[in-house]
Amino acid sequence: MVNTKVNLSGITIDNPIIPASGTFGFGYEFAELYDINCLGTFSFKGTTKDPRFGNPTPRIAECPMGMINSVGLQNPGVEAVKAIELPKLKEVFHKPVMANVSGFSIDEYTYTCEALDNEPQIGWFEVNVSCPNVHGGGMSFGTSPESAAEVTRAVKKVTTKPVFIKLSPNVTDIVSIAKACEDAGADGISLINTLLGMRIDLKTKKCVIANKMGGFSGPAIFPVAVRMVYQVYEAVKIPIIGMGGVSSAEDVIEMMLAGATAVQIGAANLVDPFASRDIVNNLPQTMEKYGIKDLNDIIGGAH
Amino acid sequence: MKQELFTIIKNEKIAKDIYLMVLSSDTSDITRPDQFVNIKLEGQYLRRPISICDYDENTLTLIYKVVGVGTEKMSSYEPGKELDILIALGNGFDTEKSGTSPLLIGGGVGVPPMFNLCKKLISEGKNPTVILGFNSREDVFFEEEFKKLGANVLVTTADGTYGIRGFVTDAMKDISYDYFFTCGPEPMFRAIERVAQTSGQYSFEERMGCGFGACMGCSCKTKYGNKRICKDGPVLLREEIIW
Numbered sequence: 001m002v003n004t005k006v007n008l009s010g011i012t013i014d015n016p017i018i019p020a021s022g023t024f025g026f027g028y029e030f031a032e033l034y035d036i037n038c039l040g041t042f043s044f045k046g047t048t049k050d051p052r053f054g055n056p057t058p059r060i061a062e063c064p065m066g067m068i069n070s071v072g073l074q075n076p077g078v079e080a081v082k083a084i085e086l087p088k089l090k091e092v093f094h095k096p097v098m099a100n101v102s103g104f105s106i107d108e109y110t111y112t113c114e115a116l117d118n119e120p121q122i123g124w125f126e127v128n129v130s131c132p133n134v135h136g137g138g139m140s141f142g143t144s145p146e147s148a149a150e151v152t153r154a155v156k157k158v159t160t161k162p163v164f165i166k167l168s169p170n171v172t173d174i175v176s177i178a179k180a181c182e183d184a185g186a187d188g189i190s191l192i193n194t195l196l197g198m199r200i201d202l203k204t205k206k207c208v209i210a211n212k213m214g215g216f217s218g219p220a221i222f223p224v225a226v227r228m229v230y231q232v233y234e235a236v237k238i239p240i241i242g243m244g245g246v247s248s249a250e251d252v253i254e255m256m257l258a259g260a261t262a263v264q265i266g267a268a269n270l271v272d273p274f275a276s277r278d279i280v281n282n283l284p285q286t287m288e289k290y291g292i293k294d295l296n297d298i299i300g301g302a303h
Numbered sequence: 304m305k306q307e308l309f310t311i312i313k314n315e316k317i318a319k320d321i322y323l324m325v326l327s328s329d330t331s332d333i334t335r336p337d338q339f340v341n342i343k344l345e346g347q348y349l350r351r352p353i354s355i356c357d358y359d360e361n362t363l364t365l366i367y368k369v370v371g372v373g374t375e376k377m378s379s380y381e382p383g384k385e386l387d388i389l390i391a392l393g394n395g396f397d398t399e400k401s402g403t404s405p406l407l408i409g410g411g412v413g414v415p416p417m418f419n420l421c422k423k424l425i426s427e428g429k430n431p432t433v434i435l436g437f438n439s440r441e442d443v444f445f446e447e448e449f450k451k452l453g454a455n456v457l458v459t460t461a462d463g464t465y466g467i468r469g470f471v472t473d474a475m476k477d478i479s480y481d482y483f484f485t486c487g488p489e490p491m492f493r494a495i496e497r498v499a500q501t502s503g504q505y506s507f508e509e510r511m512g513c514g515f516g517a518c519m520g521c522s523c524k525t526k527y528g529n530k531r532i533c534k535d536g537p538v539l540l541r542e543e544i545i546w
Contacts, residue, residue, distance in 0.1 A: 003429045022518070029516045029534070034304065045519075053522065053529055058510040062349045062373075062519040069512060074529070182456070208510075218348055270513035271350060273389070274306065 002287045003294040006040075008262050009187045009239060011096055011123050013040035015167075016252065016295060019276045020243050021100035021126065021166075026085040030269070031092035034280050039264060040188035042276075043126050044085070049108045049114070051077035061199040066218025068197045068269055070211040078219040079113045085185075086121055089118035096123025100166070106154045109120040111219065115159040127155050130168030130193035142168040142193075145180030152184035160291050162187035164241060169221075169228055170196050178232040188265070190241040192225045193254060205215045217246060217267040219245040226258045233259025233300050249279050249286035252297070256295060257302040304389055304515055305332055309363060311384045314377075318444040320369045321412070322378050323356075326386065330358045333437055335395025336420035337486065337506050337538060340365070341514035343387040347373045350389065352514050352533070354486070354506075356415035357422070363390070364413035366444070374453050392514050393537050394506055396420050399527040400540075403482030405452075406503075408471050408495060410487025416506060420484055421454050432478055433457070435487060436471035436491065440464035470497050503541045507532050 004015040006151055017032070021043040030036050054074030061068040076085065089097065099122045103109035109127065116122055117238045129142035129151050141147045148165065155163055165181040167174060169192035178189050194215025199208040207213075225244025233240055242260030246252060247268040268275035308328035317323045333355060340363070343349040351373045357364040369375050380386075398420070405424055409417040414435050424431045432455040437443050439462050449456045457474045458466030467474050471487075472494045483503035485495055492505055509532040512520035516534030523530055525543040530536060 002453060023513075025517050025519075053524060054519065055495060057523065059522075060349070060510045060512045060518070062347065064348070066320055069520060071519045073521075074522055126327065267348075270518050271348060272306075273304075273513070273515060273517070 002284045002292065003296070004283055004287070006261055006295055008241075009124060009202075011162075013095075013262065015040045015280055016240065016256065016260070016262035017280045017283070018042055018098065018262055018264045018277055019269055020264035022069075022126070023266045023269040026081075027089050027093050027097075030273060033273050036093055037095060038277055038280050039095075041095055041098050041123060042093075043264065045075050046073050046100045046102045046128055047075050047078050047081050047112060048073055048102050048104075049078055049111045051075065051080065055132040056210040058076065058208060058210050059214070063197065063199065063216060063218065065220035066216055066268070068199060068209060068214035068216050069194070070209045070214030072211070078115045082115065082119065086119055090121060095284060097121055098124045098126050098164075100126045100128055102128045106151060109151055110154050110158045113155050117159045119159060125155065125159055125161055125163045126166050126190050127151060127163060128166045128193070130166055130170075142177065143171050145176045148177050149180040149184035152181045152186045153207045156185040164190045166190035166193055168193045169224060169244070174228050175231050175235045180234050182236045182238050186238060188239040188241060188261075189236060190243065191232060192221070192244045194226050195221055195224065217245065219247050221245045222251060224263065228252060229255060229260050230258040230302065233303065245249075247275065249282040251285060252279060252283060253292065253298065256298050257300070259300040259303065261299055304392055307390055308385045309388050311380055311382050311386065312362065313382060314380050316378070317366070319441040321442070322367055322369065323443055324365045324367065324377070326363045326365070327361055327386075328351065328363070330363050330390065331359060331360070333358055333391040335397065336423050337416035338391040338393045338395040339514075339537065340379070341389040341392055344373050344376050346376070349512065350514060351377070352392070352511050354416040355391065355419060357419045357491060366412075368412040389514060396484050396506070396538050398423055398427060400482065400502070400504070401429060401484070403513065404479065404481050404503070405431045406475070406478060406480035407427055407431050407433045407437070407481040408475070408483060408485040408487070409433070409489075410471060410485075410491040411438070411442065413485070413487030413491075413506070416486050417484070418445060418448065421449060421452050425453055431455070432480060434459065434474045435469045436487065437465070438462065468534075470494060475499075480526055493546065496541075499541070504538050506537045507539060507545060508537065
C-alpha cells in the first residue's frame with residue numbers, strides 16, 4: 001500500500017490530482033462520465049463578478065503537442081455560480097472544491113472572493129492573476145510583484161479560506177512574483193498558467209484565433225512548468241500546486257519532485273475526458289514502480 | 304457519450320477531397336441524426352469532430368473532407384486500423400418538430416448528416432425533398448444514395464457543371480415545404496435565412512477544443528442565452544439564432 005494523501009493548506013486530499021480551472025467546467029460534464037469523487041479536488045471554471053461571454057470565436061487552435069485557447073473567462077458570474085452551479089455540483093461532488101476567481105480590478109477580486117467565502121463547499125481559493133486572454137485584465141496583475149502582492153493582500157483581507165495565487169509564466173522573473181505573493185500573505189502558489197501563443201493559417205494568411213493571441217497549453221509546456229515550479233520551490237515556503245501539460249502519473253511525480261504538493265491536470269481533460277481519473281488510478285502503481293511509498297516524501301525531492 | 308475503439312472497415316475517396324469511412328463498433332449511444340464523433344488521430348493533439356452520416360447497430364459511416372493535416376492523415380488510414388472515438392456528441396436534429404413535407408438542404412461537407420436525417424424522416428412517414436449544393440461536378444456525392452432512400456433529390460452546382468446552375472437557394476424557389484433542416488457553410492445559411500418561408504433547424508460548425516462541453520471553446524450567443532456548439536448544438540432552431 002502506498003500513500004497518495006497530501007495536505008493542502010490544512011485540508012487533506014485523497015490524492016494530489018486536481019483538474020485545472022477552465023478544463024473541467026463545474027464538474028458535471030465529467031460527472032456524467034465517471035465518479036469525480038475519485039479526484040483530490042478540482043478547480044472550477046474561472047469566476048468573475050459579472051457574467052462574461054468571453055472572446056469571439058474561433059477560440060481554439062491546435063499546436064504540436066498542445067493547443068491554444070482564447071476563451072476569455074466565459075462564466076455566468078458569481079451570483080449564478082452561487083445560486084445555480086454550486087447547488088448542482090453538490091449533487092455530484094462531495095469534497096471541498098477549489099474556487100478559481102478572476103477580476104479586472106482589485107474591487108472585482110475582493111467582491112467575488114467575499115461572495116464565495118461563506119460557501120461551505122469551497123475549500124480553497126485559487127486567484128488567477130495571470131489569464132492572458134483578456135485585454136488589460138488579469139495579465140497586468142500577474143506581471144509585476146507589486147500588483148500581484150496587492151491582489152493577494154486585498155483578497156486575504158476578505159477571505160477565511162486558504163488562498164493560492166495562480167501565476168503567469170509570461171514574465172521575466174517568476175520567483176520575485178511568487179515571493180511577493182508569499183510576503184503579502186498568500187497560502188500557496190499555483191503555477192503555471194498558459195503561455196501566450198499564436199497560430200497563423202497558411203490558407204487564409206490570418207491568425208487562427210479571432211483574438212489573435214491565446215494561451216498555449218498541453219504537454220509541450222510541461223518542461224517550462226517543471227522548471228518554474230523548481231525555481232519557485234527554492235524561494236518560497238508555502239505549498240505549490242504545479243500544472244502545465246501534465247498528462248500522466250509519471251508527470252505528476254516529476255512535478256512533485258520539482259516541488260509541487262499537488263498537481264493540476266488541464267488540457268489533457270479535453271482530449272481525453274477520462275485523463276484525470278486514469279491518472280488517479282495509475283498513480284499507486286507508478287509510485288511502486290519508482291519505489292515511492294509516500295508522496296509526501298518526494299515533494300521537492302529533486303532539490 | 305462514451306469512449307470506444309472503432310475498427311475501420313472501409314476508407315475510400317468518393318469525390319474531390321471527400322472520403323467515406325465505415326467503422327465497426329457499438330453505436331448504441333447515438334440518439335439523433337447529425338450528432339457527431341470526435342476522433343483521436345496519431346500525432347494530432349486535438350481530436351477531429353466529424354458528423355455522423357449514417358449508422359446501424361454496429362457500423363458507423365462518416366464522410367469527411369480533407370482540409371488539413373488531420374483529415375489528410377485520416378484519408379491514408381487502411382481498413383483494420385483502430386481509432387479512439389468519442390461517440391455520440393451534440394444534440395442532433397429534432398425530427399419531431401418537422402412537418403410532413405420537410406426540406407433538407409446540405410451544402411458540400413454539410414451533405415453527410417442529411418443522409419441519416421432523411422432516412423429517419425422517411426421512416427417516420429414524412430415526405431422529404433433534398434437539395435444538395437456543391438461548387439462543381441467533381442464535388443458531387445451521394446445523389447444516388449439519397450434517391451435510393453426514396454427522397455425527391457435536387458442537385459445544384461455553383462458553376463453549372465452539374466444539375467441546377469446556382470446555389471441551393473435557386474433550387475428552393477420552386478419547392479413547397481413546411482419545415483427545413485440544413486447543414487453547410489455559413490454564407491449558405493445566410494442565403495437560406497433570407498428566403499426560407501418556414502421554421503427550421505441549422506447545424507453549425509465551429510473550431511472545438513473538447514467536443515463535449517467542458518472547454519467553452521465553441522460558444523455562441525443565442526436569443527436564449529449562450530450555447531456551446533458542441534454540447535447544446537450543433538443544431539440550433541431558426542427562432543433562437545442571432546445572425
